[in-house]
Amino acid sequence: MHLLLFTGFLGSGKTSLIIPLCKGVVHLGRRVAVIVNEIGDIGIDNQLMRQLDLNVWELVAGCICCTLSGDLVATLQKLDSNYAPDLVIVEASGAADPKSVLAALPYYRGQPLSSVRTASVLDPLRLAMLMEVMTPLVTSQIQHADLIIVSKTDLARPDEVEFARRTAREINPTARIVSVVAREHMKPELISELLPWLN
Amino acid sequence: MAELILEHYAVNQKWSFKADGKWETLIVEYLEKLARRYHETGTGIIGHIKALALFPDGGYLRVSVVSPTLPAGVEGSVPAGCTGLVLTLNVIVYGIGRDLLEHITGEEATHLIDRSQGRVNIETI
Numbered sequence: 001m002h003l004l005l006f007t008g009f010l011g012s013g014k015t016s017l018i019i020p021l022c023k024g025v026v027h028l029g030r031r032v033a034v035i036v037n038e039i040g041d042i043g044i045d046n047q048l049m050r051q052l053d054l055n056v057w058e059l060v061a062g063c064i065c066c067t068l069s070g071d072l073v074a075t076l077q078k079l080d081s082n083y084a085p086d087l088v089i090v091e092a093s094g095a096a097d098p099k100s101v102l103a104a105l106p107y108y109r110g111q112p113l114s115s116v117r118t119a120s121v122l123d124p125l126r127l128a129m130l131m132e133v134m135t136p137l138v139t140s141q142i143q144h145a146d147l148i149i150v151s152k153t154d155l156a157r158p159d160e161v162e163f164a165r166r167t168a169r170e171i172n173p174t175a176r177i178v179s180v181v182a183r184e185h186m187k188p189e190l191i192s193e194l195l196p197w198l199n
Numbered sequence: 200m201a202e203l204i205l206e207h208y209a210v211n212q213k214w215s216f217k218a219d220g221k222w223e224t225l226i227v228e229y230l231e232k233l234a235r236r237y238h239e240t241g242t243g244i245i246g247h248i249k250a251l252a253l254f255p256d257g258g259y260l261r262v263s264v265v266s267p268t269l270p271a272g273v274e275g276s277v278p279a280g281c282t283g284l285v286l287t288l289n290v291i292v293y294g295i296g297r298d299l300l301e302h303i304t305g306e307e308a309t310h311l312i313d314r315s316q317g318r319v320n321i322e323t324i
Contacts, residue, residue, distance in 0.1 A: 009246075010246035010247035010265070016272075039246075041207070042287055042289060043289075047251050048261055051251075051259050095246070095291075123265070155269075
């Protein structure tokens with residue numbers, strides 16, 4: 001079971017990337033499960049994914065980087081025992097610090113995870129503002145990524161995209177950085193970047 | 200800057216429309232207005248205002264707003280001839296109290312009914 005953690009601030013475009021990614025991986029004949037962690041009393045993303053016939057487990061009313069970290073581990077163990085997917089995608093809430101989410105994974109006691117990869121989604125339209133008011137959170141979301149996806153590049157100005165790429169590079173010099181447009185179909189190249197084990 | 204406290208508010212609403220509704224326009228208008236009203240409180244920042252509209256005959260609309268100055272993102276499509284929907288709204292902000300979020304959200308639903316001259320009916324469920 002491979003694990004792909006999606007992180008990124010609220011509204012950065014995580015769900016819009018995860019849905020076509022799931023469809024693409026299912027199309028390749030692999031079993032995929034999604035664990036959605038959403039802030040709020042009612043989940044929206046999990047309802048949408050169910051509407052699209054995706055295999056979804058939800059963790060609501062808290063954040064997996066703190067109050068729900070135990071629930072994340074328990075859900076992973078249930079998935080391993082009952083469904084044995086090839087891939088588990090964890091969509092962290094936009095307020096989650098990936099450092100704490102990753103720190104919970106050693107408590108998982110199922111079959112060893114074949115790989116753990118983290119993708120961070122950056123919204124270039126709001127990054128400058130967020131770097132001023134949410135510095136520690138956004139910095140951590142960039143810092144702990146293996147792959148940084150600059151989203152909505154068709155909606156942003158070139159200087160906003162450039163700022164996002166430069167900021168990402170300064171904070172995380174080793175991560176790969178890719179750019180995508182809003183609501184773009186998942187390209188095979190991006191699937192390969194996210195899931196190199198599929199190659 | 201003072202620490203920004205994360206706050207959230209969620210509600211389910213049943214919308215009905217006398218005649219074939221311009222659902223996408225109405226929902227986008229509602230969420231964008233909410234973003235401006237929350238911003239006008241002057242105390243916080245918008246994290247994510249998102250809504251999922253499910254139509255009784257199938258189909259959905261997901262509408263997402265992240266700023267008072269940026270247009271809403273919309274995914275999905277509205278089936279032809281639909282006169283009702285169930286909308287789940289989830290508001291996640293920093294620095295605005297839940298009571299105020301609830302008040303503004305309800306008030307703007309009422310204003311939307313007024314602006315449409317009663318063609319839209321919104322009921323909290």
